[in-house]
Amino acid sequence: MDKLPFPARHLVPLEKYGTHAFTVSTSRGCPFGCTFCQVSGKDGLKWRHRSAANIIEEIKELIKNHPNIKKVSGPEGKRPMVFFVDDNFMVSIERVEEICNKIMEEGIKIYWDANARVDTIANISEDILDLFKKSGCMHLFLGVESGSEKILKSYNKRIKKKDVLKSAERLKKKGIFFTGLFILGYIDETNSDLNATIQFAKKMDPTIVSFRILIPLPGTKIYEKYIKDDLITDFNYFNYTSGKQIIKHKENLERWVLKCYMMYYLRPRKEYLDLGMWKMLFQIYR
Numbered sequence: 666m667d668k669l670p671f672p673a674r675h676l677v678p679l680e681k682y683g684t685h686a687f688t689v690s691t692s693r694g695c696p697f698g699c700t701f702c703q704v705s706g707k708d709g710l711k712w713r714h715r716s717a718a719n720i721i722e723e724i725k726e727l728i729k730n731h732p733n734i735k736k737v738s739g740p741e742g743k744r745p746m747v748f749f750v751d752d753n754f755m756v757s758i759e760r761v762e763e764i765c766n767k768i769m770e771e772g773i774k775i776y777w778d779a780n781a782r783v784d785t786i787a788n789i790s791e792d793i794l795d796l797f798k799k800s801g802c803m804h805l806f807l808g809v810e811s812g813s814e815k816i817l818k819s820y821n822k823r824i825k826k827k828d829v830l831k832s833a834e835r836l837k838k839k840g841i842f843f844t845g846l847f848i849l850g851y852i853d854e855t856n857s858d859l860n861a862t863i864q865f866a867k868k869m870d871p872t873i874v875s876f877r878i879l880i881p882l883p884g885t886k887i888y889e890k891y892i893k894d895d896l897i898t899d900f901n902y903f904n905y906t907s908g909k910q911i912i913k914h915k916e917n918l919e920r921w922v923l924k925c926y927m928m929y930y931l932r933p934r935k936e937y938l939d940l941g942m943w944k945m946l947f948q949i950y951r
């Protein structure tokens with residue numbers, strides 16, 4: 666992948682978009698093969714990646730060429746933010762370690778966030794977690810998907826619920842924010858599975874939570890099943906990012922999404938009083 670040129674960002678007036686983060690893509694594919702994940706249809710199970718040196722070169726170029734990009738306020742003051750947009754940035758932890766070390770060696774002052782698996786975060790060493798923090802890791806997206814073991818198995822997610830809780834605890838201790846990503850509405854997902862997801866999200870207690878209705882995307886394992894059983898009600902892809910329910914299900918999933926958010930956020934949490942946290946999250950999510 667190092668042979669690919671960097672994106673032609675000079676063609677886009679990034680500053681005018683008020684963007685808060687540079688997106689940097691460092692790898693393609695993911696070997697885990699979760700049945701709902703678009704990676705299998707888009708990039709495949711074979712993981713290909715760029716070298717740490719090549720990634721650092723792109724980050725340096727970004728900072729040099731876009732001095733006026735909006736900066737994000739964080740524990741180390743204002744810095745540009747880099748979002749490593751890979752579906753799974755941490756397939757090789759050695760490579761992430763190399764990237765973090767190079768960020769520090771080269772004196773690059775950024776904050777970064779990325780998508781990661783909970784088992785990775787639960788099992789990496791304390792030193793590597795410290796390295797994340799020191800190199801500017803501010804936030805991670807963690808795919809949890811469900812609080813029901815049955816549904817996790819259907820998704821071939823291959824994570825343990827204890828690892829979800831352990832990863833959350835470790836990130837909290839290091840002061841790294843994280844978003845818990847959940848999916849609602851697999852074929853045989855019952856009322857009690859959905860309730861298990863809400864309860865588990867509360868137990869995990871991410872800084873931000875995302876509840877999305879399942880969308881069987883072409884190329885995924887579950888898509889084949891949904892097509893075979895005629896369970897997709899809408900093939901207009903413009904509706905696939907709208908939060909609309911586009912699958913047949915005995916539950917009203919749009920109502921469940923609302924219920925999940927209300928039950929998650931309308932509970933007392935001392936973190937809600939931390940204005941610094943809201944300020945930082947506003948910058949990441951706006």
Ligand code: SF4
Binds near residue numbers: 695697698702703808
């Ligand atoms: S959901 Fe994450 S771990 Fe699973 S296949 Fe997709 S990128 Fe890989």
